[in-house]
Amino acid sequence: MMEFFAEHGNELVIKTWEHFYISLAAMLLGVIVAVPLGVLLSRVPKLADRLISFVGILQTIPSLAILAFFIPIVGIGKIPAILALFFYSLLPILRNTYIGVRDVDQGVVEAGKGMGMSNWQSVLKMELPLSLPVIMAGIRLSTVYLIGWAALAAFIGGGGLGDFIFDGLNLYQPSLILAGTIPATILAVIADRSLALLESKLTPEGLKDSYEAA
Amino acid sequence: MLQFNHVFKTYSDGTSAVKDLNLKINKGEFVCFIGPSGCGKTTTMKMVNRLIDITEGSILVDDKDIKDQDAVELRRSMGYVIQQIGLMPHMTIKENIVLVGTLLKWSKERKDERARELLKLVNMPEEYLDKYPHELSGGQQQRIGVLRALAVNPPLILMDEPFGALDPITRDSLQEEFKKLQKELNKTIIFVTHDMDEALKLADKVVIMRDGEVVQADTPEEILRHPANEFVEEFLGRDRLIQGKPDVTTVGQIMESSPVTAQTGATLKSAISTMRDRHVDSLLVVDSNNVLQGYIDIEAMNLNYKKANIVDDLMETDVFSVSGESLLRDTVHKILRRGAAYVPVVDEAYHLEGIVTRATLANLVYDTIWGDGKELEEKVAAAE
Numbered sequence: 024m025m026e027f028f029a030e031h032g033n034e035l036v037i038k039t040w041e042h043f044y045i046s047l048a049a050m051l052l053g054v055i056v057a058v059p060l061g062v063l064l065s066r067v068p069k070l071a072d073r074l075i076s077f078v079g080i081l082q083t084i085p086s087l088a089i090l091a092f093f094i095p096i097v098g099i100g101k102i103p104a105i106l107a108l109f110f111y112s113l114l115p116i117l118r119n120t121y122i123g124v125r126d127v128d129q130g131v132v133e134a135g136k137g138m139g140m141s142n143w144q145s146v147l148k149m150e151l152p153l154s155l156p157v158i159m160a161g162i163r164l165s166t167v168y169l170i171g172w173a174a175l176a177a178f179i180g181g182g183g184l185g186d187f188i189f190d191g192l193n194l195y196q197p198s199l200i201l202a203g204t205i206p207a208t209i210l211a212v213i214a215d216r217s218l219a220l221l222e223s224k225l226t227p228e229g230l231k232d233s234y235e236a237a
Numbered sequence: 238m239l240q241f242n243h244v245f246k247t248y249s250d251g252t253s254a255v256k257d258l259n260l261k262i263n264k265g266e267f268v269c270f271i272g273p274s275g276c277g278k279t280t281t282m283k284m285v286n287r288l289i290d291i292t293e294g295s296i297l298v299d300d301k302d303i304k305d306q307d308a309v310e311l312r313r314s315m316g317y318v319i320q321q322i323g324l325m326p327h328m329t330i331k332e333n334i335v336l337v338g339t340l341l342k343w344s345k346e347r348k349d350e351r352a353r354e355l356l357k358l359v360n361m362p363e364e365y366l367d368k369y370p371h372e373l374s375g376g377q378q379q380r381i382g383v384l385r386a387l388a389v390n391p392p393l394i395l396m397d398e399p400f401g402a403l404d405p406i407t408r409d410s411l412q413e414e415f416k417k418l419q420k421e422l423n424k425t426i427i428f429v430t431h432d433m434d435e436a437l438k439l440a441d442k443v444v445i446m447r448d449g450e451v452v453q454a455d456t457p458e459e460i461l462r463h464p465a466n467e468f469v470e471e472f473l474g475r476d477r478l479i480q481g482k483p484d485v486t487t488v489g490q491i492m493e494s495s496p497v498t499a500q501t502g503a504t505l506k507s508a509i510s511t512m513r514d515r516h517v518d519s520l521l522v523v524d525s526n527n528v529l530q531g532y533i534d535i536e537a538m539n540l541n542y543k544k545a546n547i548v549d550d551l552m553e554t555d556v557f558s559v560s561g562e563s564l565l566r567d568t569v570h571k572i573l574r575r576g577a578a579y580v581p582v583v584d585e586a587y588h589l590e591g592i593v594t595r596a597t598l599a600n601l602v603y604d605t606i607w608g609d610g611k612e613l614e615e616k617v618a619a620a621e
Contacts (some may be wrong), residue, residue, distance in 0.1 A: 136288065137286060137319065229327045230597075
């Protein structure tokens with residue numbers, strides 16, 4: 024054990040960091056694209072259902088295949104890895120944003136509109152805060168998935184903990200496989216917990232109580 | 238204040254919700270739109286703040302066409318209260334009350350002050366300002382909903398069945414509170430409801446609609462007295478038409494026209510024999526011109542029989558009377574409040590015209606319960 028750390032310790036820290044930021048970058052990109060798109064979709068529900076099932080189909084393409092598709096387009100390395108993972112983060116965030124915003128109490132939305140909220144104000148002051156718990160659930164789900172899938176980034180030279188796992192598979196060294204898997208799992212748990220914390224920080228005061236009451 | 242000129246609303250699938258609506262609403266008027274569901278009442282209201290666009294015609298607010306104004310600005314200048322209440326669950330009561338103030342970028346001090354001021358109007362303690370909507374009962378929430386509409390003091394308030402989702406007791410008290418508030422603040426109210434009792438209770442003017450058209454627009458009294466057609470009659474319901482009677486019946490219509498009287502100057506002896514003959518315990522005293530002078534009752538006579546000879550000596554001159562033209566509902570109230578057994582009816586010159594007694598009122602109640610008796614008579618006649 025000590026021997027392993029002496030040999031791979033440094034590398035382990037670097038790979039874990041790589042793994043972390045590939046996943047984080049993909050997730051952030053996903054949020055930046057999917058949340059506004061989800062809000063837009065809630066304005067055109069007919070189109071929304073079609074688009075979401077289309078994105079759902081994209082999701083079913085095996086991740087290895089997506090990585091392979093991306094090689095001719097964007098080459099290899101971290102950027103293609105992040106782009107591919109970004110595609111996977113889209114669906115959960117998009118779907119939850121759409122459903123969250125769509126299911127905001129229509130009475131509240133009508134009252135807001137009737138009192139003279141502009142579209143912007145309606146989204147920023149009412150619809151997003153009120154659908155935040157649902158959106159955050161989507162982000163958490165997609166982040167945990169991403170951390171798992173990020174191992175595949177190693178295939179196209181993206182680095183991360185996947186390097187350990189594939190080395191371990193190729194060299195038939197179970198300790199290397201574990202060295203890739205365990206930190207990835209820990210990373211996923213930590214990410215999920217911190218996002219949960221962030222969620223309760225962001226959830227408006229009045230909503231928290233009403234969830235507890237309900 | 239508010240004017241509808243040939244307003245039409247036709248949806249893209251060809252159904253028309255409102256047809257050629259013409260209406261003028263004065264400042265400070267409380268107008269109820271009422272009708273069966275799908276009659277276009279809510280559509281009409283929502284066209285005023287442009288939540289629904291007009292297809293044809295125009296709506297003027299203070300002589301300005303609403304189409305020429307920015308929809309968002311327009312809505313901020315009117316109050317809006319809906320059945321679902323629609324308080325923002327993530328905002329405190331204070332933030333909810335002054336929401337429109339926030340949209341208009343009021344200063345914090347101004348908003349705080351306004352929120353406190355408004356909460357006082359509905360007699361809720363200030364602690365509520367920092368609570369969240371879910372901590373309040375339905376009735377309290379809708380009070381806040383109403384306050385929110387009043388926040389920036391708009392002259393016009395639109396209300397879409399605001400009390401429809403509340404239990405009957407809460408609804409009743411809110412209606413009363415609100416009517417009082419409206420009188421105090423002199424707001425113009427457009428109030429949509431399907432509850433006729435609510436409309437008759439609150440409105441200065443009731444607009445009855447059917448299939449997108451106005452069937453009748455008038456005061457509650459006038460509608461009860463002269464329903465425009467069978468639809469209105471049916472919508473009001475037979476019970477309400479009968480109940481509505483006391484509202485418009487005058488005292489003259491129900492009084493007994495030959496009260497038992499004594500002339501001034503008559504002896505007590507003759508007065509007593511009149512009482513015995515007619516089985517009454519008091520007499521109205523009139524002079525030779527039939528002008529009411531006072532009354533005399535048997536108790537006073539009993540006590541002072543020895544001291545006096547004629548009715549003038551014992552009669553009570555402080556007599557409460559009503560005119561034949563006054564409305565029955567006011568008179569009933571007065572009789573009950575004073576605990577009087579009867580009220581003499583006089584004309585302007587105090588000539589005695591008749592009398593309303595408790596027995597008269599009992600007859601009226603009987604009529605209300607059993608109809609005017611014609612129905613029964615018809616049945617009896619048919620049976621024969």
